[in-house]
Amino acid sequence: xxxxxxxxxxxxxxxxxxxxxxxxxxxxxxxxxxxxxxxxxxxxxxxxxxxxxxxxxxxxxxxxxxxxxxxxxxxxxxxxxxxxxxxxxxxxxxxxxxxxxxxxxxxxxxxxxxxxxxxxxxxxxxxxxxxxxxxxxxxxxxxxxxxxxxxxxxxxxxxxxxxxxxxxxxxxxxxxxxxxxxxxxxxxxxxxxxxxxxxxxxxxxxxxxxxxxxxxxxxxxxxxxxxxxxxxxxxxxxxxxxxxxxxxxx
Amino acid sequence: xxxxxxxxxxxxxxxxxxxxxxxxxxxxxxxxxxxxxxxxxxxxxxxxxxxxxxxxxxxxxxxxxxxxxxxxxxxxxxxxxxxxxxxxxxxxxxxxxxxxxxxxxxxxxxxxxxxxxxxxxxxxxxxxxxxxxxxxxxxxxxxxxxxxxxxxxxxxxxxxxxxxxxxxxxxxxxxxxxxxxxxxxxxxxxxxxxxxxxxxxxxxxxxxxxxxxxxxxxxxxxxxxxxxxxxxxxxxxxxxxxxxxxxxxx
DNA sequence: CGGAGGAGCTTGTATAGACAAATTAAGACA
DNA sequence: TGTCTTAATTTGTCTATACAAGCTCCTCCG
Numbered sequence: 001x002x003x004x005x006x007x008x009x010x011x012x013x014x015x016x017x018x019x020x021x022x023x024x025x026x027x028x029x030x031x032x033x034x035x036x037x038x039x040x041x042x043x044x045x046x047x048x049x050x051x052x053x054x055x056x057x058x059x060x061x062x063x064x065x066x067x068x069x070x071x072x073x074x075x076x077x078x079x080x081x082x083x084x085x086x087x088x089x090x091x092x093x094x095x096x097x098x099x100x101x102x103x104x105x106x107x108x109x110x111x112x113x114x115x116x117x118x119x120x121x122x123x124x125x126x127x128x129x130x131x132x133x134x135x136x137x138x139x140x141x142x143x144x145x146x147x148x149x150x151x152x153x154x155x156x157x158x159x160x161x162x163x164x165x166x167x168x169x170x171x172x173x174x175x176x177x178x179x180x181x182x183x184x185x186x187x188x189x190x191x192x193x194x195x196x197x198x199x200x201x202x203x204x205x206x207x208x209x210x211x212x213x214x215x216x217x218x219x220x221x222x223x224x225x226x227x228x229x230x231x232x233x234x235x236x237x238x239x240x241x242x243x244x245x246x247x248x249x250x
Numbered sequence: 251x252x253x254x255x256x257x258x259x260x261x262x263x264x265x266x267x268x269x270x271x272x273x274x275x276x277x278x279x280x281x282x283x284x285x286x287x288x289x290x291x292x293x294x295x296x297x298x299x300x301x302x303x304x305x306x307x308x309x310x311x312x313x314x315x316x317x318x319x320x321x322x323x324x325x326x327x328x329x330x331x332x333x334x335x336x337x338x339x340x341x342x343x344x345x346x347x348x349x350x351x352x353x354x355x356x357x358x359x360x361x362x363x364x365x366x367x368x369x370x371x372x373x374x375x376x377x378x379x380x381x382x383x384x385x386x387x388x389x390x391x392x393x394x395x396x397x398x399x400x401x402x403x404x405x406x407x408x409x410x411x412x413x414x415x416x417x418x419x420x421x422x423x424x425x426x427x428x429x430x431x432x433x434x435x436x437x438x439x440x441x442x443x444x445x446x447x448x449x450x451x452x453x454x455x456x457x458x459x460x461x462x463x464x465x466x467x468x469x470x471x472x473x474x475x476x477x478x479x480x481x482x483x484x485x486x487x488x489x490x491x492x493x494x495x496x497x498x499x500x
Numbered sequence: 501c502g503g504a505g506g507a508g509c510t511t512g513t514a515t516a517g518a519c520a521a522a523t524t525a526a527g528a529c530a
Numbered sequence: 531t532g533t534c535t536t537a538a539t540t541t542g543t544c545t546a547t548a549c550a551a552g553c554t555c556c557t558c559c560g
Contacts, residue, residue: 002544043543049458056511057552174476176447177445177447194429195428197427224425224426227477276539289514292541308520310540311541
């Protein structure tokens with residue numbers, strides 16, 4: 001019973017019936033709705049509090065703190081899926097797609113020999129037509145050759161590849177900060193030398209073979225990474241967006 | 251009452267009166283010992299289970315799982331615990347500790363009124379005697395006043411606070427990049443205007459009350475954040491360290 | 501018009517009782 | 531001796547009640 005109540009409330013938070021920042025129904029209302037006792041309702045609320053979904057003080061109804069993420073993997077790996085989940089319009093301008101010898105960093109990340117060829121893709125990623133991220137992505141040959149089969153500006157590379165049989169299963173993302181090189185600054189429409197939030201990503205197949213290495217550089221005034229961290233050892237990671245003024249993007 | 255029971259059991263686990271892997275007293279025994287009701291005892295046990303200290307199944311007494319430290323939560327929240335886990339020597343120079351009115355950002359993060367006082371701590375964090383991070387931390391008064399009771403340069407603020415009854419349960423970390431202000435650059439021994447990796451952290455109690463807001467600024471050549479992301483499993487987040495040359499620190 | 505006080509809501513906490521489900525240990529039986 | 535049954539113990543779950551503490555809003559009085 002308490003699990004059912006907690007699950008229902010979780011679903012409502014995800015569906016938006018309970019908006020983030022808004023109050024939950026009072027315990028008395030939940031007692032009436034589920035036709036149960038207050039102790040059981042409180043047990044359900046304790047579970048949600050445990051997960052960090054709600055918070056509250058004495059005398060006030062608990063408020064929804066954040067929504068659990070629907071599909072963590074896709075959302076985090078696919079820029080397109082991420083933007084769409086947040087209700088924005090993703091876009092991209094493919095500046096270059098080329099088959100060439102792997103760079104030193106790429107070869108190291110993908111476990112290739114220095115002379116091996118990869119497919120490089122350079123794309124400027126947009127949110128609501130504003131530049132947000134510069135993506136330098138390198139794919140191993142068998143995967144990269146698939147990229148010539150479809151329009152990279154039409155949608156997500158990730159969905160395009162998985163639709164053609166690629167099985168991306170794990171990824172590691174390393175986040176740091178760098179100074180914007182002049183070329184990057186022009187494309188991202190910021191000042192050269194300004195700070196960039198860099199995410200270097202290695203995606204692997206189910207067998208553990210690395211197939212993509214990417215160097216994504218975000219405008220730090222428009223994208224941040226947020227890690228929610230509870231004692232229960234559940235870690236959640238999301239990317240957040242900000243408008244040019246630095247305010248949370250609705 | 252339930253807090254007293256939980257605290258007593260915690261102490262016994264730490265002291266070894268309750269051995270790791272061994273069973274806890276049954277709920278009936280605890281009811282008699284503390285002269286309370288079963289509901290209260292169960293509330294205390296739920297708190298311990300929440301912290302991962304105990305685990306149990308139906309029909310069996312809960313068993314002590316122990317190992318409160320070294321877990322992801324502590325490692326991610328405590329600079330000291332993190333460095334020690336990686337086999338390095340953490341250090342710090344407390345540059346300032348002051349009670350003053352909360353800044354605008356702090357008040358917003360902690361849910362305080364503009365005039366409310368907080369305890370600010372400014373610390374330079376070192377790894378193996380090299381500056382790595384600049385920490386600006388603000389605590390709500392009841393927690394912050396505890397900071398005057400012990401030596402901040404002796405060890406972890408986090409363990410000092412939890413030992414004095416603070417119950418930090420969840421935290422959110424927002425990561426972005428900024429240009430180093432001149433003052434920060436001097437302390438971190440880098441060039442002014444260079445990129446800094448910033449982590450803004452809000453830590454809350456079990457009830458969801460925010461009690462700490464921190465602005466940590468890392469040298470990006472020495473610290474990065476890594477997110478491991480599998481399709482089936484949960485997300486794991488760790489921080490990584492690099493030597494001045496940018497190579498992984500052994 | 502404004503502040504003080506209180507009523508009515510909320511959650512936090514504690515108590516007592518009841519039944520279900522799982523484990524464990526003792527005892528009966530072949 | 532080995533196995534099955536049964537009883538006792540223990541935790542999981544739910545219900546009902548009571549009071550304390552904090553918040554909001556309304557009313558009343560100065």
